[in-house]
Amino acid sequence: MNNRDDDIIVLKDLSKIYGNGVEVRALDGVSVKIKAGEFVAIVGPSGSGKSTLLNMIGLLDTPSSGHIFLKGIDVSRASPDERARLRNQELGFVFQYHHLIPEFTAVENVMMPMLIANKSKTEAHKRGEELLRAVGLGDRLHSRPNQLSGGQNQRVAVARALANNPSIVIGDELTGNLDTKSSELIYNLLRELNQKINQTFILVTHDMTLAEKTDRILRIVDGKIVCEMRRKDDGFVASDLCVMGEDDGKVVQISREN
C-alpha cells in the first residue's frame, strides 16, 4: 500500500513553552515519526497539548526547542514566508469549524489554496470540481457555506485541504461540531481517501470511537506521548509506552462497540 517507505514527518524532542513568568509546558520532548500514507489520530484530555502538537506539525506554530523534519528537511526554524509556502504546498487543514469563507461558493473556497499557489483559474476550477465530486458534493458546487449543512461544509473543507495535493492533511476536532452520523460519514470519507490516494491524515480528536477508525493512535497527556497504539487486524496493539489507564502496559484488545 505504501509506495514510499520514508517518514513524511519526523518530530524530534519537540517542546513548546508558553508564557513568560508562569511557564506552561504544552509539549514536553515529543518525538514521533509518521510515514506517508498513515492515518493517525492524536487523542488526549483537553489541555494535554494535542492541538499544540498538531499546530507544530501544521507549521502554524514554532517550537521552543526540538526539530520538525518535513520530508527530511528541518523546517522548525523556517521563516514565516517559507512556512506559509510549505503550508500551501505540503499541508492541508481541516478545523473543528469549517472556516470556509462565507462570501465564496463551495468551489471558490476549494480553489483558494490553488489561487494562493498562483495556479490558473481554469485549472483551479477544474480541480475544485473534481474534488467536490470526490467528496460527494458534485451537485453543490455553487452553494455558499450558509446554504450547506454542517457536514456538507466540512466536506467542502476536506476538499479544500486536498486542493494542492498536500503531503499531509491535518484535522483538529474536525467533527466536533457534527452529529454522530455526519461524523461517521466524514471519517469514512477520510478513510476512503486514505486508501484510495494514499493520503496521509493526522487528526486530533477526543472521541475514541472515531479514533478507532484510524490506523495509529497517539495518546498525549501533559505534553507527553504516553501511549501509542497501532491497528492490528480488527484491534489495536499498544506499545511499551502505555503505562497508564486500563491498558497498564499490556497488549490490549480494544473491543469495538456498535
Place this chain on the structure above:
Amino acid sequence: MALRHIVTNRRGTAFTLISVAIAVAIIIMSLGLTESVSSQIIENTVNKNPHILIGPKESESYINMYRSLSDQVGSYPGVLAVSPRLVGQGAARFQDNVQSVEFVGVDPALEDRLMSVQESTISGNFSDLRFNNRGAFLGVELARNLNIREGGDFYLYLKNDSLRLKMIGILQKDTVKDETLVYLSLSTAQELVAEGDVVSEIGVKLADYTRAPAMAKKLNDASRYKATSWQDFSREIARFVGNQGVTNILFYMFILLISAFVIANTTIMVVSKRRREIGILMAMGAKRRSILMIFLLENMLISLPAGILGAVLGYAAAWAITLLPLNVTSAAAGEGIVIAARPEYFVIALAFALSLNFVSGLYPAYSAARLDPVEAIGSE
C-alpha cells in the same frame, strides 16, 4: 487573489463606505461653503470697491491733472481699470423728502470697468449717463426713502447750489451705499462743485487685489498723490479674508483627524470580525504580505466610490444649506450664497479619501497581517 477576495466581500463594506463618504461630504461641504462665503465677501467688498484710491496731494483738495495721472496709472502692469471720480457730500430732495447723499461724478464707461456698475443696476442703462448730463442713478434705498420713481426729477444740493436732475436708473449694491449713493456724470458733478475740471479721487482696480498694498506704496513713492489700498481702508475685511485660510486649515485638520479615526475604527472592526478568515488564509499559505495587501486594497477600493459619493453628498448638503433662510453672511453677502463647485475640489476630495483611507487603514491592515494564525483560528 486579493482582488477576488475584495470584490466578493460585502460585509462591513457598506459601513466603511458610508463613514468615508460622510467625512468627504463634510469636507466638500465646508470647503464649498467657506470658499463661497469668502469669495462672496471678497466679491462684495473688494471687487465692488476700488482696490486703490488715489487722493489729492496733501495741501490740495482736488486732483487737477487727473487725465494724465489716470493714463499713467493705467499703463502700470496689473492695472485693470482706472476711473477718475468727483465725490462729494450733499442732500437730495424729492417733493418734501430730503436725504443726505454721497454723489459721485464719473465717466460711466470707466466707472463701469472699475466697479461693474451695470451689474448692480435694477433698472436703467448706466452708460446713458454719458449722454444725459442731467441724469442720475440712485441707490435703491435712497430712491425708496425719497419715494421717487424712475423718470422723476429731484434736486441735488451742495451748500447753496443745487441742480435739477432726473432719476434714470436704480442701483443695488447690497451695501450701506444703497442709502446714500447718487451717480451722475463727471461734468455735471464738476458743474455742481464749481472747482473747474477736477476730480477728488481716482479709483484703481487691479488684476490681483492682494497686490494692492504694494501697488499703493509704489504710487506713493512715485508721486505726491496719496494712494490708499483697500487693505488700508477696510482693515477688518482684509483681516477676515487673510484669516480664512488659517481657520480653514485648522478646521479641516480636525475633520481629517475625526474621519481617520472613524475609518481606522471600522477597519479594526472588520479585521476583528474576520480574524478566523485571516487565520484560515494563513493556514492555506497566504503570506503576511498578501494579507496586508488584501486589507489595504480593500480599503482603497472602498474609498473610491466613497469619495465620489461623499463629494456628491457634500455638494448636495452645501446646496441645501444655501436654500435655508439663514443670513449666514450678513448684509455683506446679501443675495444668498452660491456654492463654489470647482472641479479641483472633486479631485482634492478623491485624493483625500484615498490617502485618508490608506493611512488610517495601514495600522489595522498591519495588525491583521501580524495575527498569529493559531490564535486567529482559535477565536471562536
